[in-house]
Amino acid sequence: xxxxxxxxAMLRLEKRPSPSRFWQWATPVLAVLLTMIAGGIMFAxxxxxxxxxxxxxxxxxxxxxxxxxYSRPQLLVKAGPLILIAIGLSLGFRxxxxxxxxxxxxIMGAILGAGVGLAFYPAEHWFIFPxxxxxxxxxxxxxxxxxxxxxxxxxxxxxxxxxxxVYVAQNILASMAVGLLRNPEGGGFPGSRSLSKYAASSxxxxxxxxxxxxxxxxxxxxxxxxxxxxxRHILGFHIKLAGQAPRAARFAGVNPQxxxxxxxxxxxxLAGLAxxxxxxxxxxQISIDFNVGYGFTAIIVAFLGRLNPIGIxxxxxxxxxxxxxxxxxxxxxxxxxxAIQAFQxxxxxxxxxxxxxxxxxxxxxxxxxxx
Amino acid sequence: xxxxxxxxxxxxxxxxxxxxxxxxxxxxxxxxxAGVLNLGVEGMxxxxxxxxxxxxxxxxxxxxxxxxxxxxxxxxSLIFAVLTQFLLANQVATGLALTLFGxxxxxxxxQSYVGIKPPLxxxxxxxxxxxxxxxxxxxxxxxxVVYFSVASVAAVWWVLKATxxxxxxxxxxxxxxxxxxxxxxxVRIRIGAIVFGxxxxxxxxxxxxxxxxxxxxxGITAGAGWIALAIVVFASWxxxxxxxxxxxxxxxxxxxxxxxxxxxxxxxxxxSSAPYLITILVLVIMSSAKxxxxxxxxALNAPASxxxxxxxxx
Numbered sequence: 001x002x003x004x005x006x007x008x009a010m011l012r013l014e015k016r017p018s019p020s021r022f023w024q025w026a027t028p029v030l031a032v033l034l035t036m037i038a039g040g041i042m043f044a045x046x047x048x049x050x051x052x053x054x055x056x057x058x059x060x061x062x063x064x065x066x067x068x069x070y071s072r073p074q075l076l077v078k079a080g081p082l083i084l085i086a087i088g089l090s091l092g093f094r095x096x097x098x099x100x101x102x103x104x105x106x107i108m109g110a111i112l113g114a115g116v117g118l119a120f121y122p123a124e125h126w127f128i129f130p131x132x133x134x135x136x137x138x139x140x141x142x143x144x145x146x147x148x149x150x151x152x153x154x155x156x157x158x159x160x161x162x163x164x165x166v167y168v169a170q171n172i173l174a175s176m177a178v179g180l181l182r183n184p185e186g187g188g189f190p191g192s193r194s195l196s197k198y199a200a201s202s203x204x205x206x207x208x209x210x211x212x213x214x215x216x217x218x219x220x221x222x223x224x225x226x227x228x229x230x231x232r233h234i235l236g237f238h239i240k241l242a243g244q245a246p247r248a249a250r251f252a253g254v255n256p257q258x259x260x261x262x263x264x265x266x267x268x269x270l271a272g273l274a275x276x277x278x279x280x281x282x283x284x285q286i287s288i289d290f291n292v293g294y295g296f297t298a299i300i301v302a303f304l305g306r307l308n309p310i311g312i313x314x315x316x317x318x319x320x321x322x323x324x325x326x327x328x329x330x331x332x333x334x335x336x337x338x339a340i341q342a343f344q345x346x347x348x349x350x351x352x353x354x355x356x357x358x359x360x361x362x363x364x365x366x367x368x369x370x371x
Numbered sequence: 372x373x374x375x376x377x378x379x380x381x382x383x384x385x386x387x388x389x390x391x392x393x394x395x396x397x398x399x400x401x402x403x404x405a406g407v408l409n410l411g412v413e414g415m416x417x418x419x420x421x422x423x424x425x426x427x428x429x430x431x432x433x434x435x436x437x438x439x440x441x442x443x444x445x446x447x448s449l450i451f452a453v454l455t456q457f458l459l460a461n462q463v464a465t466g467l468a469l470t471l472f473g474x475x476x477x478x479x480x481x482q483s484y485v486g487i488k489p490p491l492x493x494x495x496x497x498x499x500x501x502x503x504x505x506x507x508x509x510x511x512x513x514x515x516v517v518y519f520s521v522a523s524v525a526a527v528w529w530v531l532k533a534t535x536x537x538x539x540x541x542x543x544x545x546x547x548x549x550x551x552x553x554x555x556x557x558v559r560i561r562i563g564a565i566v567f568g569x570x571x572x573x574x575x576x577x578x579x580x581x582x583x584x585x586x587x588x589x590g591i592t593a594g595a596g597w598i599a600l601a602i603v604v605f606a607s608w609x610x611x612x613x614x615x616x617x618x619x620x621x622x623x624x625x626x627x628x629x630x631x632x633x634x635x636x637x638x639x640x641x642x643s644s645a646p647y648l649i650t651i652l653v654l655v656i657m658s659s660a661k662x663x664x665x666x667x668x669x670a671l672n673a674p675a676s677x678x679x680x681x682x683x684x685x
Contacts, residue, residue, distance in 0.1 A: 013459075013682065015682070046479075098463055100467060150651070150654075150655055153659075154655045154658050154659035155658045155659060156651075156654050156655050156658040156659075157601075157604060157654065157658070159410065159463070160597060160600055160601045160604070160650075160651075160654060161651050161654065163594075163597050164594070164597055164598070164601070164647045164650055164651055165647070165651070166594075167593070167594045167644070167647045168644045168647050168648060171640040171641065171643050171644040172640065172644070174640045175638055175640035175641065179638065296471060297471075299467055299471070300468075300471065303464060336478075336479055336482055338475050338476075338477075338478035338479035338482065338589075339475075339479050340475075341471070341474065341475030341478065341479075342472060342475035342476040342479050343475070344471065344475065345468060345471040345472025345473075345474075345475050345476070346472060348464070348467075348468035348471065348472070349450065349454065349465075349468050349472060352454055352458070352460035352461065352464055352465050352468060353453075353454055353458045353460060355458075355460060356458045356459055356460070359459075360459070
């Protein structure tokens with residue numbers, strides 16, 4: 001038996017001493033290109049013209065004279081929550097803390113925030129909306145604290161707990177939409193009062209025609225905050241250290257439990273904020289299905305942005321484009337909505353695949369016979 | 372106590388409810404014993420559910436449907452295998468990608484199959500055995516997949532415990548470097564384990580769409596894959612405990628459904644959360660149970676190389 005793996009292989013992987021800076025930025029671009037090719041093949045299999053489909057998804061929303069005026073503002077509307085959630089997730093992912101239940105934290109933030117707002121209905125006070133924002137962050141934070149505390153106290157796997165809590169949050173949302181938060185003047189239909197039409201609780205478009213609302217502002221603030229945190233603050237250094245060299249981190253005095261609570265808390269609070277801004281703005285009310293999976297798509301955004309704040313900003317905009325373009329393709333070409341979801345999943349696959357180039361050199365090796 | 376429901380019927384439906392979880396959990400257990408953490412169980416299950424449904428409806432045969440389900444799950448797991456074993460991608464991220472992709476692709480494949488009834492999977496004919504009071508209903512009233520699921524637990528237990536294949540598989544999971552030094556093909560063995568896990572998850576998914584529900588709707592597996600993952604932890608990577616865990620879960624599912632039907636005073640939405648909450652509770656109990664040396668029992672029993680990628684330096 002030869003201990004040489006894949007004896008006759010012509011390609012050999014050689015670990016780089018340190019990750020390649022070039023490929024770190026080139027891999028996301030390469031992954032997007034590969035996804036476009038593979039996606040084009042998928043669209044062709046669905047009987048659509050691949051070039052037309054790709055143009056409808058990536059070009060028309062921005063530059064087609066007929067659609068751009070509607071689509072361009074949507075870019076910020078959709079990118080806002082994605083970026084806000086992904087920034088929070090990226091901090092934990094960097095430290096090796098896997099919060100994948102952002103969807104649940106997003107829902108709970110929206111419920112708690114909306115609940116606070118509706119408790120004041122129909123009063124008009126300036127402080128109602130700020131109070132709702134705080135409640136939204138608190139709701140997401142509290143929901144994320146469950147897996148965090150269980151992990152630090154009982155060593156429970158945070159991946160499973162945070163994910164399972166998404167299903168619980170969805171059940172709570174269903175109960176709220178038909179029960180406690182249901183619009184008493186809604187004729188028995190599920191769903192709360194409109195938060196976007198109640199002036200004290202609405203999260204309006206700040207500059208007409210841009211799609212900019214408070215959630216987008218919060219997303220930009222989060223990007224800057226995360227950038228400063230990671231570049232300039234000791235906590236950012238600890239997060240990076242804990243992910244790259246857990247043993248060294250312990251010797252450097254990093255408290256892993258504190259890091260879990262902090263990272264989960266920040267990501268939960270940001271996801272909760274995203275939920276609150278969505279439910280007071282674009283979604284407008286608490287309904288059974290106001291959540292459209294931003295919490296899961298944000299995981300793709302975080303990785304596509306290489307867990308880097310600036311990268312996440314760009315990745316969030318790109319991902320928002322696939323949502324808008326996907327809707328347009330659905331409307332214009334009859335492309336099924338699920339095709340876009342599969343397309344987004346594909347993007348993550350290609351990203352993970354080409355990431356190899358960052359950490360390894362691919363060498364052509366002469367066929368060596370075992371001595 | 373159970374709202375006037377026949378207890379034998381309750382146990383019988385508990386057994387049926389846990390079949391998808393057993394199949395997926397036992398597959399994932401083998402994958403994890405080989406040192407690979409595949410978090411894509413939910414994605415593989417739902418691919419199995421849609422592929423099994425399509426195969427069964429087109430061929431008119433439920434058996435071919437289950438084969439199609441296993442094939443669908445196995446094919447998706449092959450993507451995971453290539454990414455993690457050859458391209459050395461992070462296993463947690465790749466598993467999540469598998470679930471996201473599987474959910475999208477399944478709803479794409481299944482869109483023209485909504486509202487169709489699949490061919491029936493009949494109960495096995497046990498003749499007079501099925502008429503035995505109580506035990507006839509509990510033990511001899513099921514379709515073949517139910518017996519197959521229990522048999523697969525027994526088979527996995529025997530292979531892991533008593534065969535050379537099982538020993539090599541465990542060696543690869545405990546220390547891939549040592550296994551490699553001994554000349555075992557770590558990557559090849561792991562790919563085998565991943566594909567087995569995918570096929571079993573696919574089979575479990577097919578059981579959901581062909582027997583449990585039986586129809587196709589988007590997101591039909593509703594987190595069963597995640598619960599299967601939790602049950603592997605609950606079972607401390609031991610096959611028979613996975614069976615117990617799955618039955619426990621099935622029992623809670625059936626009980627809450629019966630409470631819903633019986634019109635219990637607890638709202639439906641909270642009852643539906645019970646299986647997830649109890650899974651979390653069980654995870655907490657298992658993770659905090661202290662073994663030797665004060666470390667959590669789970670941490671002690673987990674395969675030592677779980678989740679780590681293997682790259683032969685020469």
